[in-house]
Amino acid sequence: MYQRVIANTPKFLMFDLQPLIENKQFIFGADYILIRPQQNGGTLYLSSTDIPLVVGQLVLIAPFNPFKISGEALNNNDSAGDVLHFRLNALGQTFIDSIQFTNIKNMLDNAKQGLLFDSGGLETVFEIMDNIENSFDFKQLLNILMLLDQLTKTPSQQCLESHPITFSTTKRTENRVDIVLQYIATNLAEPLTVTIVAQQLHMAESTFSRFFHTHLGVTFRQYLIEQRVKQAARYLVSTDWTIAHIGAEVGFSSLSNFNEKFKTLLHVTPRHYRVNHLSLRENIDTSQSIQGQLQKQLHHWQTSASIAP
Known part of the structure; x- marks a missing residue:
């Protein structure tokens, strides 16, 4: 359905499509997350809310909203579903603040509480997701924008958290950067890799690479x-x-x-x-x-x- 490319380059800023797998610890990701289960049996833990993952639904989560996914059906099963990581920085603030982007921006703001789409009408969204792959083709950026636009037209939006936990994004980012820099400084003699250091923040490699380059300015x-x-x-x-x-x-x-x-x-x-x-x-x-x-x-x-x- 899609090609897996290790997005370990600062040029790969906009999105990353990954298989849906189990993560046993809460993740405070720097990306927006769109989860599409294609098998039943998984559970999404969002702060204090548990959501069974069911075929035919989508879940949208904003950055720095703590979540984890569990379920034996997700282990070592690339067909269990997809997780689309995406961020807006690559678009530029002028584009994000444009009136044409207003509906998408409002939807993403609501994703701070977690959004569930599960009442039908998602066929067009799924069709777009099926055409997304990890490549540098310009059409992939258009697919992401079309996907977000189509989601705003889907009436089945349900907030998952009535009392979401509020985090200081700036402070949390500073803490995470400090953790990474301290880990590198104290382990210079070790064979450090993106995989090893990303694990300190419970991030996927591609997400960590984008996070590091965004906040440090270098790879x-x-x-x-x-x-x-x-x-x-x-x-x-x-x-x-x-x-x-x-x-x-x-x-x-x-x-x-x-x-x-x-x-x-x-x-x-x-x-x-x-x-x-x-x-x-x-x-x-x-x-x-x-x-x-x-x-x-x-x-x-x-x-x-x-x-x-």
């Missing part, structure tokens, strides 16, 4: 390499460890990989960096001198291409 891989190189530069100045040991200490898989990434970012090899910055040891009690030098040398990095770790 996960770019940020990880920058942090590893920064920490390596500090070790080169502050310790007498061998270059191979430092590379391993900050998580590079090989000495050649370490040398390559270090030189790409700082335009000098680790050995030459150590030789050229021995004077910084005079101020070793403070890290400001090292940090200042690194910031100057990394000022072009933000515009560089993504580099695989």
Whole structure:
């Protein structure tokens, strides 16, 4: 029905179609979620409300609305249903605030309480969903907009939460970013991947990739390499460890990989960096001198291409 593409690029911002699977912990996702069960037997837990998932219905959930889905029928079963993750940032605020978008915007605002569509009249919506696939074709953006527009014309909208939990989106986002950055900082020596770090926030990989790029301005891989190189530069100045040991200490898989990434970012090899910055040891009690030098040398990095770790 659709192609699965791992949406781990910042260019993939608008949507991501995933199979409906069980998640045992409450998720506070950064995306709008549209759930389409295609088998009975699952249950959606939305804050304090339990909703049996039944074929022929749709559930729309706004960002940062806690939910989880359970049911043995959903495990390892790609035909159990679909979950469409989508966000509005990629459209631009002018488009979102346009009068033509008003009905969709009002519907999405109501999704803060969870919206259930289950009284028929969804055939056209399902037909559009069947044509959505994870690709970069422009028609996929049109499909998403057509889907949202058609949902606003469906009369069977039922709010699921009469007293929804109110969350501070800004504060929650800050907390989640802090969790990720702290986890990366304390695990640089480990083989960090998008999958591993996304699990810390109970996010799907593609959702996490979009979340990270939106709030940090760079991809996960770019940020990880920058942090590893920064920490390596500090070790080169502050310790007498061998270059191979430092590379391993900050998580590079090989000495050649370490040398390559270090030189790409700082335009000098680790050995030459150590030789050229021995004077910084005079101020070793403070890290400001090292940090200042690194910031100057990394000022072009933000515009560089993504580099695989």
